[in-house]
Amino acid sequence: MTKVRMELGKRSYDIVIRPGVLDSMKLQMRKDRKCLVVADHNVAALYLDKVMARLKECGANPISHIIEPGEKNKTLETVGGICRTAAQAGLERKSLIVGLGGGVTGDLAGFAAAIYMRGIGFCQVPTSLLAMVDSSVGGKTGADLPEGKNLIGAFYQPEMVIIDPEVLNTLPAFEKRNGLAEVIKYGVIMDYVFFTDLEKSKGEITPDVIAHCCHLKAEVVSEDETEQGRRAILNYGHTFGHAIELLSEFKLSHGEGVAIGMGMAAAMSVRNGLWSKEDEKRQNDLLLAAGLPFRIGGFKAEDILAAMHHDKKKAHGKLTLVLPVELGKVELFNDFSDEAILEAIRSCCD
Template identity: 45%
Template sequence: MHTITVSHPNGKYPILIGEGLLAQAGDLLVRAGFQGRCAVVTNPTVGRHYADPLLTGLQTAGLDPVRIDIPDGEPYKTLDTVAQLYRNLVEAGLDRRSPILALGGGVLGDTAGFAAATYLRGVPLVQIPTTLLAMVDSSVGGKTGVDLPQGKNLVGAFKQPEMVLVDPAVLATLPAAEFRAGMAEVIKHGIIDAPALFESLEAGRYDQTWMLAEAIQVKVRVVQEDPFEQGRRAVLNLGHTFGHAFERLSDYTIRHGEAVAMGTVCAARLAVRLDLCPPDTADRITRLLARTGLPTEPPPYAPDEVLAAMATDKKRRGRQLRFVLPRGIGDVDVFADIPEAEVKAVLGEG
């Protein structure tokens, strides 16, 4: 088992990486001082594979778990879903020391995490990500939230988990398209702050557990430096200003990782147009994403539509959009005052 410790202003928590951790969750919670009632929040897709082993382990450890299912998918990452979850938690008798275990991908972790941040003004949270994307990105760092019709993640809270349990064995049932979507975030982390990870992915020589740990370490380094997204943490949004707009315009039929892949290529091409990075850097990024099976050309939305969708992006400052752009592999920064014509030109390159 590999352990990564995350420090934050109110304490620290472990990210545990190892096969078989799902069944050990009960023992780990008891060792952390938890007892009695707890809630496993999952969805039917994940639940049919992994809820029973988790519940059995919790019961064997002496805990009293209840399973709560919420609908699967981004369209249900809403305040309505959270409101129903509150009602379920009240009916289940959870008190302020009763942990919520989020068993699922990024959408579920964000939604259950927001409920944990706000139910009874905050209850303990354990993240158990079951997708590659959630393992390397959304389960780490304490950001939780839901969408509004106007855009993604416009309502949320920072909620640090008690622990994150990453069991690579659960990836065995992850559909290939979802695994590829998660690889977009792994590659993104390599571009941000892990040249060795990026180069290993280029060469096709890496161990899965090593890859997970390296990608997670990038997120950990950034969020420890900037736990509340006041500065450096914005670099984790590489590809997201474009990507979130693509997702919204598709009515969330484009997977998040696919949108990030297309958005990352757009960001790299924009950086080349602005003379911030050499063309070879953009070419390497595009080749690796394409070889992973991810889309690299922007979807055929009119540039004006994409810009309008960007207008509610939560990363903006006032009316000013901000873009995370690469200077090289392992070197990115945040830029504003980008001429609209340059953004439109990149969108037209596809």
């Protein structure tokens, strides 16, 4: 078993990574603590019975709330439904909401935990690769509005994150690739040795790889919990990527968007003398080996730039780019001209 500690003072917690932990989970639990397990239909069919059984063995009193899968259900209505089930079952401040599933479920369950009775206990049990290496760690919770993704939310840390890498055996390959983009991102932005390990294993996902990603994210979050500065490095590839996802009307997945965004950020760095052509090739070769694109066809560079600006306007922010300056190191830049950005995007468009 590997334990990664998220250091956040009184709100510190452990991230436990162990294959098979869902079959043998032992939690210190107050007797009869009410627990509301939230899962989507897909994950509930596979793992809900196991988790309910473990919670009962630990002395808890669990009930469940099933939601429809998919980003389109990451809404305030779904959060309201979770809170209503919590109220009807008599959950109180010391009760627990468990988010069992991918990033959508974790974000929704965490947001419900943050606002129900102004905050009750919360535990993350991520089941997608993206949720294991990224969304379950760090306390960002929330939902989408018709006006835009993740426009409402709260920073709300869980009491614990429990990761069973064995559940990845049932995760569709397409979903695995989404998580792989984030895994490779960690290597490029902050860990050269990890990057070379991924090159050797061609992006194979082991419990150690998951634990290492959690460790890297915990390091960044414990330094900058609410993204006032350094946490922004985790957005590498995302400024371009979100725009691409949006333009494709979500036909391209988040992972594909981020991977293409990494390709564009790398091109931007190389064109401006910040990064070497060799390192750009190493990044793009690794993305390719993981089945991810780093170029895009069928879109105009001007439209991608416009979508980036539109996204930023909504966030009332400047166009800040996270660009690699070494393999394992990125920096933030907000002084590039639109023309320079456009040229880099154009160089990645087929």
